[in-house]
Amino acid sequence: MLKKFLFVIPALFVASLYAQEAPLQYSEEKHLANMRQLTFGGDNAEAYWSFDNSKLVFQSNNPAWGLKCDQIFFTSIAGDDLANKKPQMLSTGQGRTTCAYFLPGDKTIVYASTHLGGAECPREPERKPGGKYLWPIYDTYDIFVADLKGKIRKQLTKEKGYDAEATVSPKGDKIVFTSTRNGDLDLYTMNIDGSDVKQITHELGYDGGAFFSPDGSKIVFRASRPKTEEQKKEYRDYLAQGLVAPTEMEIFICNADGSGLKQITTLGKANWAPFYHPSGKKILFSSNHKGTRGFQFNIFMINEDGSGLEQITYDGVFDSFPMFSYDGKKLVFSSNRNNGGTRNTNLFVADWVE
Template sequence: MPLQSRFVSPLLCLLLVAACSGLTLGQEATTEKSIEGKYLSNVRQVTSGMVKAGEGYFSPDGKQIVYQAVPPQYPFYQIYTQPLEGGKPELVSTGRGRTTCAYFTPDGKDILFSSSHLDPNMTQTEQEEIARQEEERKSGQRRRYSWDFDPYTDIYLKNMATSKLTQLTSEKGYDAEGAFSYDGKKIAFCSDRDGDPDIYLMDADGTNLKQLTNAKGYDGGPFISPNGKWIVFRSDRKKEGFLQIYVVSIDGEKEIALTDNVGVNWAPYWHPTKPYIIWAGADHSKPGRPNYDLWLMKYEETDDTIKPGPVWRITDSPAADVLPVFSPDGKQLMWTSTRTDDHSSQLFIADFTFPEDESTAGQ
């Protein structure tokens, strides 16, 4: 999941992994004992063979994943699905254009994703990117990363049985970062169709559009709560380039900030059965390069608000850890990490233990 190119400084560091870019952020050595064993067990890498891969989501039955990856032979991310137990990646997107943010429908029959493959200048766009990457390889210098809010990016739905591709948005501008409600009736997504990235809600067929946020700056990465009442998202409305976690009611009438610090808090995701939200974040209040790790918050929900509660740090690897998601049964955690041998970003999965269950971890 991306941010606009105008958002730089601390946010830029995160976005290298945010778009699965092979970031080697925070690879400094550490001698402190890791906390990860309290919460994560049976950690294993689940993607390989791609230049970089990440932002993975589970199928409703938990047996497959869908994710974005840059294949060796193409300069832009494409969408793939693969079984968790064996099997090879299967291309979901068209094989051309910039793609991002894939998500299964609740019945598992279709996959939602965003793509710019209808760019009328697609060949030129590809050739320009290939030339830039080749220049970087020759010079050994990587350009400053920024996510391209491609104005030809729209949201599509692909039926996995028939391969039929249905276009759900067609407004000029960037439409992406979409996810279904648990009942499959609604899609929350990010759009800059009014000149500024905001959160929108539409029916599953692309109709009945409603804009939910309209603050200055970036609002993106929305996910609808399991009970369908709230949408969690990230925003830099308080300070440009410094993301905080917010929730907005499904009708757009109430907004609550869940984090408020000097840092980047990014990629929030609901636990399916317990009152927890997990996200990636880093402290930018001190000089130097911060490390991005996963953080867990317990919240309290009432009829008209969500109250933030205690927060736990889940990972402390010297690699960057971002884009965490829970499995449908809430027992596993999948995230994007550069804890690979070559420091490329890939997907990892682990069995998850909640803070209140630490004493029984590993038993």
């Protein structure tokens, strides 16, 4: 789900950070090489690879493409950048969408959409001066399967409430997603045809942004864990309004059936958008724990046991949504780098260097 903390920053302040042209790649980014910018305008995020490593599916609200809120697109990595062309749209163009992912065979995708709840973009939460930054949890989100011409082939979820953030196991047999069907934001798994739905997390708090390990045996995700009665009440009150405050989250892992739950980070602030390293022993994630400003997010890497924290990206504003190609050779991510002082978030792909 496209969650970007930059929206709360005054535009003039962001522009001042880019008084000089920002680089495409920073010298400290030793794990990245041959970086290429793919998109040029609007917010482009959650780009995920096809199983054959040749295509990306992603969400965008690029106004140059006539969009008012996020819709789903796909592009070939071998093709030119998207500076002067609109890629193939796979969603309906109605409502708002999030979290698309290729299914085995690369002929279909899963994604979540609110279009059954209305053709218009759902309303964003009002940002009050001095108030908390909040994410909307739209109860009209459901998960669909579509082909690469944008035709919906199947609706996978029909429960009342939020069903979204679906990703697919590299084994091609399971989908993990977030749902409010039990009154809380928990993780569930299902077969790729939508059958055999099982709840795998049970603690109070937001569990989301989940991905399988390369062998499909584990799941990594972001979670909030309100501790005090005051925190629990605030969380429940926001959720009742279809909202969640994402400013305190940590990274967790568990087995694919939900057993063996373990917290990986204890960094404070917002740690999210995790993805497994190809080795299955390390995890990349986005965090603002080191930023001098609360909105400054970079990508970090950490061992499964919580040791060996290493910074991977160094943009001054926002880097997030890392995903390795299935062959482990490339990394795609979203960043505010090289955006000319605007709030645009674009997609970048680079070779991964160990």
